[in-house]
Amino acid sequence: MTSTVPEITPEEQAQLDELYAAFDAASMTPLWTQIGGLMPTTPRPDAVPALWRWSTLLPLAERAGELVPVGRGGERRAIALTNPGLPGTPYATPTLWAAIQYLGPREEAPAHRHVQTAFRFVVDGEGVWTNVEGDPVAMRRGDLLLTPGMHFHEHHNTTDKPMAWIDGLDIPLVRYLDAGFFEFGPDELSTKETPRASRNERLWGHPGLTPVGAPAPKASPLMAYRWEHTDAALRAQLELEDEGHPGVVEPGHAVVRFTNPATAGDCLSTIRCEMHRLRAGTRTAAVRTAGSAVWQVFEGSGVVTVGPERYEVGKGDLFAVPSWAPLSFDSEAGLDAFRFSDDPVFEALRLGRTAREDITA
Amino acid sequence: MTSTVPEITPEEQAQLDELYAAFDAASMTPLWTQIGGLMPTTPRPDAVPALWRWSTLLPLAERAGELVPVGRGGERRAIALTNPGLPGTPYATPTLWAAIQYLGPREEAPAHRHVQTAFRFVVDGEGVWTNVEGDPVAMRRGDLLLTPGMHFHEHHNTTDKPMAWIDGLDIPLVRYLDAGFFEFGPDELSTKETPRASRNERLWGHPGLTPVGAPAPKASPLMAYRWEHTDAALRAQLELEDEGHPGVVEPGHAVVRFTNPATAGDCLSTIRCEMHRLRAGTRTAAVRTAGSAVWQVFEGSGVVTVGPERYEVGKGDLFAVPSWAPLSFDSEAGLDAFRFSDDPVFEALRLGRTAREDITA
Amino acid sequence: MTSTVPEITPEEQAQLDELYAAFDAASMTPLWTQIGGLMPTTPRPDAVPALWRWSTLLPLAERAGELVPVGRGGERRAIALTNPGLPGTPYATPTLWAAIQYLGPREEAPAHRHVQTAFRFVVDGEGVWTNVEGDPVAMRRGDLLLTPGMHFHEHHNTTDKPMAWIDGLDIPLVRYLDAGFFEFGPDELSTKETPRASRNERLWGHPGLTPVGAPAPKASPLMAYRWEHTDAALRAQLELEDEGHPGVVEPGHAVVRFTNPATAGDCLSTIRCEMHRLRAGTRTAAVRTAGSAVWQVFEGSGVVTVGPERYEVGKGDLFAVPSWAPLSFDSEAGLDAFRFSDDPVFEALRLGRTAREDITA
Amino acid sequence: MTSTVPEITPEEQAQLDELYAAFDAASMTPLWTQIGGLMPTTPRPDAVPALWRWSTLLPLAERAGELVPVGRGGERRAIALTNPGLPGTPYATPTLWAAIQYLGPREEAPAHRHVQTAFRFVVDGEGVWTNVEGDPVAMRRGDLLLTPGMHFHEHHNTTDKPMAWIDGLDIPLVRYLDAGFFEFGPDELSTKETPRASRNERLWGHPGLTPVGAPAPKASPLMAYRWEHTDAALRAQLELEDEGHPGVVEPGHAVVRFTNPATAGDCLSTIRCEMHRLRAGTRTAAVRTAGSAVWQVFEGSGVVTVGPERYEVGKGDLFAVPSWAPLSFDSEAGLDAFRFSDDPVFEALRLGRTAREDITA
Structure with a gap:
């Protein structure tokens, strides 16, 4: 308040000190000493841009596989990415949890369910099945x-090789809101079947076709999005661009969003999931988005700029983008990257905002 | 009004006659003489159950192909199914238009667009392309x-063989509501390309994947639903039934609804489209639905009961189901049938109602 | 098809005649002979602009009161306005029923309910109560x-004076769609209470206030919109216009729409209801709307132009506006008019369209 | 993970320590050491039940009025309630800001606008006008x-008496999400008019009446809910209960929710506002709700039980209810209380949950 209280006498200061002490005793805090931090002119996140290299994560997960068992209590051998701007928390961004999960040969992770919504994305490997409400995926x-x-879920590795993947959840959001409920399921696996296609895919995995007799879904009834479809959809967008037709979000940049076929909305109520493909030689415009995101490079390489940071990234590398940080890519070789974000939260609460800066030569 | 006016003297009758004449002169009509017809206790449609055999339709369409050219003015060589209960109209039901359309070798039907929403369903043949807003399908x-x-649309046959199919439109509804607008397009075809997949399919025909950069759709952006997907989805439902899992609408009866992938609602705003499959040996429960429908047998055979009528039907045969008429199937050999209906109208206006009668042995 | 079949030989004509006879025998109708009527370039309604004068309607209703009892069977002493373009029907427009209803001193109209949605609007008088689901209004x-x-409803006149009002219903629409269900209620009145405010008004008639404990409404829970509020809302719009603030739809023209406070949508699912007020000396722009409407002058006078027709109208006079007919007002004295229309049907089915022509001097 | 790692040798412990150090160096955190705190079986809020007495708040606000000017920079003389479980923050609950704001005689608070949504509730006094987008309220x-x-807003006191009220905002939520944008407005008041009714009330404050010509609202267009309406709505519910009709949420407990008349949804996108009235002699059932709330007693008195706490409360007293804490009231004298909560956030994100415990004698 320096602007409006230019000069304070020692006596006035003493009175103010007394007042502030009284506030404190009464569990009160004045707005005028805090407003800049509380209500900045644009978002001023504590979270910072951050990079985690797959070449670091995977060996540590493997080492955890040797030392730490999976089982009831700890529940999952998942190691979360901690944003350096949010020390003391296992959060990649204020709202998003991102972890590498590791399951050794023939290992099992027991059933539980929780309010928190989750996905898994596989950058490499195979051999694990996740049973979701008894449906093996x-x-x-x-x-x-x-x-x-x-939804009750459990994982098991049916092979003699380990497998690692990333988990994304809204754990920080649910924790913040005090909205979480958690239940343990049976210790034994609900099924050891390993069908090629899960039941949910067989009912719901056909484009534009709704199964009329299927139980009414409370969340996305489609629980697996296969790479063959994602890849084909991205390829088609770039081919259409070559042919002079619309489809890409900007030159050389194809995007598909994973959606709930029963609502056409986001596949998860609090997390948006997308796959991005950059054609070789693409530079994207810098975009600011209110809300945070985590990306994982799936294939290819490039340079990503997040606010003041510049990362050379390749397969498996993950990075966090805080709210309103300008994000851009420059990829000589071409790049596929998976993105997840809290956009559905911002849209549901009518807080969404985006600004795009066109590339200047 | 006999119940409340048990005896009328000749003098009273003369006064009533005078009153009714005055009503007539003033463009007025009393409710009490009409209420039973206007507001029946359950729907009392003028439309009746009706059957059209493909073996009758197709030769007449072929004959029209010899005698009647296609071109500007008549626009389409389409011959509508007329419900015998709606004489003087070319309507299959009060709300639905169903027609067989026929295009000879190398023929073209010129571009136009209209408020009326339309689909085509192909019971046999190939070789015609429909260009929808310049996108060849x-x-x-x-x-x-x-x-x-x-949406501007035009058809052309790229082969030396004729092709016939059925058209479904909401022409009667739009005519009833006085809601129609119609425009001619160019006389020349917008394109003669014959790609294997239309652009709309390449963007939108991937299960659960939304193309983020595609233009915002005003109607269903997916304009082709291919048999391979429909067939696979129906087969999966019956297989899941065999395995003891939910999916069918009743024993032996699989149904998929064609939906708009951008909204998850019906593929057309006023017409619902579905494909039904009955396993060999299936008898369905009799179902009454407020609203009317038209069915076409795609494959197989069976006996269909529509109110008092009983039809033995096979490939290509079409039949109309008036509002609230009980409908059931009995198929020894198994049956695939395409259904279209005005259900979206009833749902949008909150007029939907269904009653199911379980089968008694 | 003259344009594409320039010359037909007698032999060709005979073949065509034979084909058309075969179509007829097979319950088929060719599109090419009908397309102009079926799919006009703009709506071509059968309904015509029409005027009914209150000075004609009221005496005939009074005469009906002398000659025709009210009671079970005829149900209501309502006399419908028949559009001269829809002869043989008791319909004001293709979708809307408008009637004058008349209840003599101490008379009762027994309970019934039906799918058709209804309203009453009172241009003059008082003394009748309508009990809706047992709630006296x-x-x-x-x-x-x-x-x-x-909703079960019944009417009774608690005074020694007769009362007349207008009823609006979607009887034509529901009849067209074959969507109607009807049930008789008890012959005895459910209640003879005459409270000043109905229970639904006491729960729901407070601006912006939702009663949390009220039963979940399936339709508008507010069943009475009182003149004092309507009048105040219209007056405020014109005063705001005087003060230079937005609120009116065009200069001198205030409009309120009657809405369901539980959804903010139209007060009825198939009928829009509005009150319009024209300041003295107002000429409105001519507006075309896809869909039909009926108006009743509540107070004041003016000249209304509906397509080619020009009516001098005053208190109680009703007129029908067919689809796409340009409508404009010119009122020296000022005018209040109630309007009801099928706009919600057009909006729900995505068929709405409006064109406004600015006034040329 | 004690259950699954029953015995660890010193060597194993050293290896684990090394692994955890490596995690730390790589900005990683294992789930298994944290899962109980991150994903509790039911919400385990840091926020605690808390009480702030009006008799404490008001004198401190008055003292601030003597010592601290209002003006650009500090913006508002608002003093926030700090939840003792959230030390170091000025937050009443994790999502909600609640403050007492104080404006001295003839004082002005300058214009600004921000993403954060706000309300004011007046427990006593009058004389201040808030100009919202230039509309004096x-x-x-x-x-x-x-x-x-x-929405730009500014306050000014037009009288010679001070005035205090409470402010509620979603400052903590917007800060948490990094979603905030803030702008200063002009230093001079936009208007000094003091009309009896604001323009938004004149357009939108009529029950069930939508002003068709009003600008399309982006948020609630009604910005004032007057006590006379709130009081009448609550009184009606209790009278209906006396008459044997539905309306109250439980015996003796009336509730109205403040809603947006253009959508029928909550009046603010992230905050629910309600007024509760307990009839004298009412004990309510204990209710747990996922999500947090703040209450202020408006009139009357009673005992409120929040989890393990029991407060005797009277006029002006405020208390916070953390997520899932059981809440009940016991009021001999009767009680009116204003409640605001983050329920809209929970509903939008599909996280809502409620449990009611019936009163046991």
Whole structure:
């Protein structure tokens, strides 16, 4: 308040000190000493741009596989990415949890369910099945697998090789809101079947076709998005661009969003999932978005600029984008990257905002 | 009003006659003489159950192909199914237009657009392309092709064989509501390209994947539903039933609804489209639905009961189901049938109602 | 098809005649002979602009009161306005029923309910109560009273004076769609209470306040819109215009729409209700709307132009506006008019369209 | 993970320590050491039940009025309630800001706007006007006044008496999400008019009446809910209960929710506002709700139980209810209380949950 209280006498200061002490005693805090931090002119996140290299994550997950068992209590061998701007928390951004999960040969992770909504994305490997409400879902490279809130789920590795993947959840958001409920399921696996296609895919995985007799879904009834479809959809957008037709979001940049076929909305109620493909030689415009996101490079390489940071990234590398940080890509070789974000929260609460800066030569 | 006016003297009758004449002169009509017809206790449609055999329709369409050219003015060589209960109209039901359309070798039907929403369903043949807003869409056996309202469309046969299919539109509804607008397009075809997949399919025909950069759709952006997907979805439902899992609408009866992937609602704003499959040996429960429908047998055979009528039907045969008429099937051999109806109108206006009668042995 | 079949030989004509006879025998109708009537370039309604004068309607209703009892069977002493373009029907427009209803001193109209949605609007008088689902609702000059679909309702006149009002229903639409269900209620009145305010008004008639404990409404829970509020809302719009603030739809023209406070949508699912006020000396722009409407002058006078027709109208006079007919007003004295229309049907089915022509001097 | 790692050798512990150090160096955190705190079986809020007495708040606000000027920079003389479980923050609950604001005689608070959505509720006094987007809104006892997000607002006291009221905002939520944008407005008041009714009330404050010509609202267009309406709505519910009709949420407990008349949804996108009235002698059932709330007693007195706490409360007293804490009231004298909560956030994100415990004698 320096602008409006230019000069304060020692006596006035003493009175103010007394007042502030009285506030404190009464569990009160004045707005005028805090407004800049509380209500900045544009978002001023504590979270910072951050990079985690797959070449670091995977060996540590493997080492955890040797030292730490999976089982009831700890529940999952998942190691979360901690944003350096949010020390003391296991959060990648204020709202998003991102972790590498690791399951050794023939290992099992027992059933539980929770309000928190989850997905798994597989950058490499195969051999693990996740049973969601008793429906076995194979996990393979490039696939996105969902576990909507309050669906029982368990994982098991049916092979002699380990497998690692990333988990995304809204754990920080649910923790912040004090909205979480959690239940343990049976210790024994609900099924050891390993069908090629899960039941949910067989009912709901046909383009534009709704199964009329299927039970009414409370969340996305489609719980697996297979790489063959994602890849084909991205390829088509770039081919259409070549042919002079619309489809890409900007030159050389194709995007598909994973959606709930029963509502056409986001595949998860609090997390948006997308796959991006940059054609070789593409530079994207810098975009600011209110809300935070985490990306994982799936294939290819490039340079990503997040606010003041500049990362050379390749397969498996993850990075966090805080709210309103300008984000751009420059890829000589071409790049596929998976993105997840809290956009659905911002849209549901009518807080969404985006600004795009065109590239200047 | 006999119950409340048990005895009328000749003098009273003369006064009433005078009153009714005055009403007539003033463009007025009393409710009490009409209420039973106007507001029946359950729907009392003028439309009746009706059957049209493909073996009758197709030769007449072929004959029209010899005698009647296609071109500007008449616009389409389409011959509508007339419900015998709606004489003087070319309407299959009060709300639905169903027609067989026929295009000879190398023929073209010129571009136009209209508020009326349309689809084509192909019971047999191939070789015709429909260009919808300049996007060429192949038409092949088992496919459902959409033409949403106010989309320019034109057809051309690229082969030396004729092709016939059925058209469904909401012409009667739009005519009833006085809601129609119509425009001619160019006389020349917008394109003669015959790509294997239309652009709309390449953007939108991937399960659960939304193309983020595609233009915002005003109607269903997916304009072709291919038989391979429909068939696979129906087969999966019956297989899941065999395995003891939900999916069918009743024993032996699989149904998929064709939906708009951008909204998850019906593929057309006023017409619902579905494909039904009955396993061999299936008898369905009798169902009454407020609203009318038209069915076409795609494959197989069976006996269909519509109110008091009983039809033995096979490939290509069409039949109309008036509002609230009980409908059931009995199929020894198994049956695939395409259904279209005005259900979206009833749902949008909150007029939907269904009653199911369980089968008594 | 003259344009594409320039010359037909007698032999060709004979072949065509034979074909058309075969079509007829097979319950088929060719599109090419009908397309102009079926799919006009702009709506070509059968309904015509029409005027009914209150000075004609009221005496005939009074005469009916002398000659025709009210009671079970005929149900209501209502006399419908028949559009001269729709002869043989009791319809004001293709979708809307408008009638004058008349209840003599101490008379009762027994309970029934039906899918058809209804309202009453009172241009003059008072003394009748309508009990809707057992909730007594007073009817007074300027009030709009609703009877949503499948709500039991009955009327009774508690005074020694007769009372007349207009009823609006979607009878034609429901009849067209074959969507109607109707049930008789008890012959005895459910209640003879005559409270000043109905229970639905006491729960829901407070601006912006939702009663949390009220039963979940299936239709508008507010069933009476009182003149004092309507009048105040219209007056405020014109005063705001005087003060230079937005609010009117065009200069000198205030409009309020009657809405369901539980959804903010139209007060009835198939009928829009509005009150319009023209300041003295106002000429409105000519507006075409896809869909039909009926108006009743509540107070004041003016000249209304509906397509080619020009009516001098005053208190109680009703007129029908067919689809796409340009409508404009010119009022020296000022005018209040109640309007009801099928706009919600057009909006729900995505068929709405409006064109406004600015006034040329 | 004690259950699954029963015995660890010193060597194993050293290896684990090394692994955890490596995690730390790589900005990684294992789930298994944290899962209980991150994903509790039911919400385990840091926020605690808390009480602030009006008799404490008001004198401190008055003292601030003597010592601290209002003006650019500090913006408002608002003192926030700090939840003792959230030390170091000025937050009443994780999502809600609640403050007492104080404006001395003839004082002005300058214009600004922000993404954060705000309301004011007046427990006592009058004489201040808040100008929202240039529309002057009087503030009087019992009134709820809204300032939706990104609406410019400023306050001024037109009298020689001070006035205090409470402000509610979603500052903590917007700060948490990094979603905030803030702008200063002009230093001079936009208007000094003091009309009896604001323009938004004149357009939108009529029950069930939508002004067709009003600008399309982006947030609630009604920005003042007056005590006379709130009081009448609550009184009606209790009278209906006396007459044997539905309306109250439980015996003796009336509730109205303040809603947006253009959508029928909550009056603010992230905050629910309600007024509760307990009839004298009412004990309510204990209710747990996922999400947090703040209450202020408006009139009367009673005992409120929040989890383990029991408060005797009277006029002006405020208390916070953390997520899932059981809440019940026992009021001998009767009680009116204003409640605001983050329920809209929970509903939009599909996280809502409620449990009611019936009173046991």
